Amino acid sequence: METMIRVENIAKGYDNEQIIHPLTLSVYEGEFLTLLGPSGCGKTTLLRMIAGFEEPDSGEIFLAEKPVKDKPPYQRDVNMVFQQYALFPHMNVEQNILFGLQMKKVSKDEQQLRLREVLEYTQLKDFCKRMPTQLSGGQQQRVAIARAIINRPKVLLLDEPLGALDYQLRKSLQLELKNLQRKLKITFIYVTHDQEEALVMSDRIVIMNKGRIEQIGTPETVYNTPKSLFTAKFIGENNIFRQGERVFCVRPENVHISIADGIEGKSATIRDVVFTGNYHKIYMLAEGETTPILTYDYGNQTKWAAKQQVVISWLPESEVTLIE
Amino acid sequence: MNKKGKLLAVPTLVWLSLFFALPLLVMLVVSFYQRGLYGQVVPSFTIDNYLRFFEPLYMSILVETLIVSFITTIGTLLLAYPLAYYISKIPRSRQNIWLILVMVPFWINFLIRSYAWVIILRSQGIINTVLLKIGIIEIPLNLLYNWGSVMLGMIYTLLPFMVLPLYVSLEKLDKQRLEAAYDLGATRLRAFWHITLPLTKPGIIIGSVLVFVSSLGMFVVPDIMGGAKSMLLGNVIQNQFLSARDWPFGSAISMLMIILSALLIALYYKAMQWEDENTRLEGD
Numbered sequence: 001m002e003t004m005i006r007v008e009n010i011a012k013g014y015d016n017e018q019i020i021h022p023l024t025l026s027v028y029e030g031e032f033l034t035l036l037g038p039s040g041c042g043k044t045t046l047l048r049m050i051a052g053f054e055e056p057d058s059g060e061i062f063l064a065e066k067p068v069k070d071k072p073p074y075q076r077d078v079n080m081v082f083q084q085y086a087l088f089p090h091m092n093v094e095q096n097i098l099f100g101l102q103m104k105k106v107s108k109d110e111q112q113l114r115l116r117e118v119l120e121y122t123q124l125k126d127f128c129k130r131m132p133t134q135l136s137g138g139q140q141q142r143v144a145i146a147r148a149i150i151n152r153p154k155v156l157l158l159d160e161p162l163g164a165l166d167y168q169l170r171k172s173l174q175l176e177l178k179n180l181q182r183k184l185k186i187t188f189i190y191v192t193h194d195q196e197e198a199l200v201m202s203d204r205i206v207i208m209n210k211g212r213i214e215q216i217g218t219p220e221t222v223y224n225t226p227k228s229l230f231t232a233k234f235i236g237e238n239n240i241f242r243q244g245e246r247v248f249c250v251r252p253e254n255v256h257i258s259i260a261d262g263i264e265g266k267s268a269t270i271r272d273v274v275f276t277g278n279y280h281k282i283y284m285l286a287e288g289e290t291t292p293i294l295t296y297d298y299g300n301q302t303k304w305a306a307k308q309q310v311v312i313s314w315l316p317e318s319e320v321t322l323i324e
Numbered sequence: 325m326n327k328k329g330k331l332l333a334v335p336t337l338v339w340l341s342l343f344f345a346l347p348l349l350v351m352l353v354v355s356f357y358q359r360g361l362y363g364q365v366v367p368s369f370t371i372d373n374y375l376r377f378f379e380p381l382y383m384s385i386l387v388e389t390l391i392v393s394f395i396t397t398i399g400t401l402l403l404a405y406p407l408a409y410y411i412s413k414i415p416r417s418r419q420n421i422w423l424i425l426v427m428v429p430f431w432i433n434f435l436i437r438s439y440a441w442v443i444i445l446r447s448q449g450i451i452n453t454v455l456l457k458i459g460i461i462e463i464p465l466n467l468l469y470n471w472g473s474v475m476l477g478m479i480y481t482l483l484p485f486m487v488l489p490l491y492v493s494l495e496k497l498d499k500q501r502l503e504a505a506y507d508l509g510a511t512r513l514r515a516f517w518h519i520t521l522p523l524t525k526p527g528i529i530i531g532s533v534l535v536f537v538s539s540l541g542m543f544v545v546p547d548i549m550g551g552a553k554s555m556l557l558g559n560v561i562q563n564q565f566l567s568a569r570d571w572p573f574g575s576a577i578s579m580l581m582i583i584l585s586a587l588l589i590a591l592y593y594k595a596m597q598w599e600d601e602n603t604r605l606e607g608d
Contacts, residue, residue: 051507052506053506053507072506074506074508074509079508080507082500082503082504083500084500086498086500087501088505088518089523090525099505099508099510099518100509103508103509103510104509147508148508151508
């Protein structure tokens with residue numbers, strides 16, 4: 001795989017605060033890469049440095065092997081989809097989408113050709129002459145994407161593009177975006193704080209915390225074998241255990257519970273049973289411990305109830321040792 | 325709204341009726357009356373006052389007034405836009421200092437400020453004295469009592485009315501939209517032309533209407549800084565009431581000016597509406 005973007009020893013600070021500690025990252029051609037982390041972890045700053053809106057204090061950024069750190073945004077072959085879409089309110093949908101091509105003085109014929117193409121991709125054909133104010137949030141979001149991809153950038157940067165939308169719409173747009181990326185074969189760098197979104201869409205996930213990369217890997221890797229305590233807690237739900245110096249986690253779905261009648265394992269008391277739709281969450285307190293252990297019981301009926309005495313067990317391979 | 329709530333508006337309503345609506349009504353009535361021999365108002369109906377305004381003498385003053393107001397508007401716009409742009413870009417704490425500096429002249433009496441200009445510009449004034457002393461000129465320059473000094477005074481006086489609405493517009497401008505323009509390949513200049521300028525149009529219109537309407541009625545500046553040579557519509561009205569003692573004619577010109585101003589203010593509301601519709605997007 002060709003490297004599309006290489007970020008080398010990039011660092012950034014404001015005043016006395018270090019936003020990004022020197023970090024290095026490669027993004028491959030045609031990849032859907034997600035920068036995932038809580039707010040303030042530096043993911044948006046990293047994205048903005050790639051776009052050219054922020055200047056790194058040190059390090060270099062390579063786009064298709066060429067250094068771009070000193071180039072202004074309008075000379076970089078990347079485009080961005082902004083969190084609040086940042087559509088131009090005084091232009092209709094078509095004018096918004098064509099803005100980039102007009103700035104680059106692309107011929108009128110070519111403009112129309114590409115316009116038809118992206119309208120097809122984004123299903124915006126019927127909204128061409130509408131003003132942004134006359135569109136729903138989801139439609140505005142599509143215009144923002146169309147406006148960016150019509151330039152055929154090498155890399156598309158997306159800064160929490162679904163953050164402003166409601167849950168149902170977000171779900172369907174996640175898949176739509178993923179399909180679009182597959183069709184276009186453009187490299188996507190996607191910023192989000194929503195771990196579920198990251199798992200659904202990404203080829204690889206970069207987990208960031210306090211300006212550092214905690215782990216890079218496929219959704220399966222980061223979910224099943226988190227390296228650090230932070231990753232283990234941030235992605236999905238997890239049970240964290242400490243045995244002396246060793247810290248490890250066991251996913252709730254790997255924790256087995258059975259009725260307390262002499263089976264080997266930790267004995268515990270059920271504290272809460274919570275119905276979530278397609279499964280029950282069961283919170284248990286092991287003897288002499290204060291943090292509850294969580295497991296899932298699938299199906300819409302459950303035989304478990306609060307205050308019940310149970311035995312908890314898991315397979316040794318379910319334990320994942322973590323760096324603190 | 326209940327009855328008690330309506331009572332709250334009574335003082336203002338009484339005040340406005342007594343000191344605004346009533347005098348306006350009186351002026352409207354007087355504008356259709358005639359001037360008596362000794363300058364008294366004779367209550368007999370005529371539209372001559374209005375027709376008289378369309379005589380060439382007054383038409384040329386109207387045209388002059390419109391030209392002066394237009395140039396004043398353009399002048400304040402060209403000066404105010406870069407200033408407002410600068411203020412909107414600096415950190416917030418420093419913005420306030422700049423805005424206060426823009427408004428400081430309002431706290432000083434208008435007449436005093438106009439006479440200060442006279443002191444600066446007259447033939448024994450500060451500028452001429454300095455230029456004579458350092459030998460750049462041998463006879464004092466005529467800096468005062470011409471159209472140039474009137475324009476200078478007008479632009480100076482009305483500048484804040486342009487800076488403030490422009491600042492509000494620029495300050496509201498979503499920075500992300502500019503970034504989007506850069507991202508899509510626009511240079512700074514083109515982003516300004518295609519994004520900043522159109523999106524601050526409401527501020528430009530509001531500022532222009534404020535300045536234009538204010539300059540239409542301005543009579544103190546042309547009086548003090550223009551001398552006898554410059555006569556604007558405001559001066560004509562002032563003369564009709566004070567020297568010529570022709571109240572009906574003065575009233576008629578005033579009514580016409582009110583109509584003209586009202587038309588411009590209608591435009592201002594159109595601009596406000598436009599802005600309302602277009603800022604809604606940011607809240608989504």
